[in-house]
Amino acid sequence: MSVDVINLRSNIKDYIAIFPEDNSFLQEINQEQHKIFIIDQTVDKLYASKCLNVLGNAEKIIFKVHETSKNIHGVIALYDQVMKFQPKKNTTIISIGGGIMQDLSGYVASTLFRGVKWIFIPTTLLAQADSCIGAKTSLNYKKYKNLMGTFYPPNTIYIYPNFLQTQNETDYYSGVGEVAKLLLMGGEDATQFFLKHLAEIKKRDFLVLSQIIKKCLLIKKAYIEEDEFDMGKRNMLNFGHCFGHALETATNFIVPHGQAVVLGIILANYIAEKRNVLSAKKREYLQKNILTEILKIDINSIKINLTEVIAAMKKDKKRIGQDLPLIMLNDNYEMLKINDLKETEVEYALKKIGWL
Ligand SMILES: NC(=O)c1ccc[n+]([C@@H]2O[C@H](COP(=O)([O-])OP(=O)(O)OC[C@H]3O[C@@H](n4cnc5c(N)ncnc54)[C@H](O)[C@@H]3O)[C@@H](O)[C@H]2O)c1
Numbered sequence: 001m002s003v004d005v006i007n008l009r010s011n012i013k014d015y016i017a018i019f020p021e022d023n024s025f026l027q028e029i030n031q032e033q034h035k036i037f038i039i040d041q042t043v044d045k046l047y048a049s050k051c052l053n054v055l056g057n058a059e060k061i062i063f064k065v066h067e068t069s070k071n072i073h074g075v076i077a078l079y080d081q082v083m084k085f086q087p088k089k090n091t092t093i094i095s096i097g098g099g100i101m102q103d104l105s106g107y108v109a110s111t112l113f114r115g116v117k118w119i120f121i122p123t124t125l126l127a128q129a130d131s132c133i134g135a136k137t138s139l140n141y142k143k144y145k146n147l148m149g150t151f152y153p154p155n156t157i158y159i160y161p162n163f164l165q166t167q168n169e170t171d172y173y174s175g176v177g178e179v180a181k182l183l184l185m186g187g188e189d190a191t192q193f194f195l196k197h198l199a200e201i202k203k204r205d206f207l208v209l210s211q212i213i214k215k216c217l218l219i220k221k222a223y224i225e226e227d228e229f230d231m232g233k234r235n236m237l238n239f240g241h242c243f244g245h246a247l248e249t250a251t252n253f254i255v256p257h258g259q260a261v262v263l264g265i266i267l268a269n270y271i272a273e274k275r276n277v278l279s280a281k282k283r284e285y286l287q288k289n290i291l292t293e294i295l296k297i298d299i300n301s302i303k304i305n306l307t308e309v310i311a312a313m314k315k316d317k318k319r320i321g322q323d324l325p326l327i328m329l330n331d332n333y334e335m336l337k338i339n340d341l342k343e344t345e346v347e348y349a350l351k352k353i354g355w356l
């Protein structure tokens with residue numbers, strides 16, 4: 001089995017992301033002693049007779065995930081099942097699923113005996129290309145998203161893009177939005193690579209996706225290794241998210257997260273153009289060739305209210321001072337953060353996109 005590996009440095013423990021060529025890695029993992037599998041119910045249904053059958057009668061928890069149970073109650077439900085297998089300090093948790101499975105099982109792995117060995121197999125594009133590295137486990141608290149959490153990386157991550165074949169369009173394109181964000185942050189070469197391979201990304205070509213995911217993780221690695229605990233530089237990964245989170249809130253979450261990020265980038269680019277940070281030519285080029293190409297929602301069908309967007313932006317966790325924060329891209333694909341975004345500029349950008 002030939003593999004590619006990305007090594008990740010962490011203050012908690014160093015870890016690796018492995019890109020296996022075929023699914024024989026599952027047999028290898030199954031050799032692990034004292035293991036408990038935690039598998040997303042949808043993934044189990046889709047793959048039980050395809051590749052997960054190699055796990056045989058290993059100890060397994062099939063868990064139904066939903067954003068509304070990504071909280072402390074979901075953790076307790078999962079603990080109840082884990083405890084039935086009488087785990088010990090040397091137990092390995094092996095979880096298989098998307099970002100919700102990562103957050104829930106990662107929280108369990110990080111708190112069970114104050115941390116047990118954890119192997120994660122992400123099965124969504126968002127989890128493979130973005131969330132699987134960075135060591136954050138997050139739980140929602142009431143209506144506050146990702147308010148609770150721990151820093152705890154898996155020991156090993158196995159990235160196998162064949163799983164992405166079965167993702168529905170909405171979830172897949174939500175992942176594509178985060179991929180676009182990271183590749184724009186990666187500069188001209190990464191952006192051109194994305195453009196060149198857009199047709200294959202849409203077809204979910206295994207080899208192209210492997211390369212794209214690798215690029216995304218290497219771009220994110222530079223930010224998280226320098227600022228693992230999110231005190232400064234890592235905040236730039238919120239590109240597209242200042243407006244994006246506000247749009248999710250203001251539309252009652254009908255816009256999928258990664259698609260809200262794409263809209264957030266379009267809006268941030270309008271502000272960057274107005275502030276002479278990004279040329280009109282570059283903004284138009286990115287919008288036409290990348291951003292609208294991967295936007296799968298009809299923006300005319302979405303009702304946006306300026307007051308609600310501003311109110312949501314004011315609740316940004318990273319906000320300091322009276323005005324609003326915004327992360328922007330410049331002509332050289334460098335990231336800049338401003339903390340003085342005015343409400344009139346928010347209105348300007350929403351008008352530009354055609355909402356007001
Ligand atoms: N911890 C972090 O650093 C971090 C970063 C970004 C996002 N997140 C979290 O990730 C979550 C979103 O994750 P996601 O986009 O991966 O979605 P998800 O985990 O909600 O999965 C989406 C849906 O796809 C199903 N699914 C998973 N894999 C599949 C496959 N291969 N084929 C078919 N269906 C499949 C799931 O059962 C679910 O119904 C959010 O809760 C978000 O807050 C965490």
Ligand SMILES: [Zn+2]
Pocket residue numbers: 178241257261
């Ligand atoms: Zn995001």
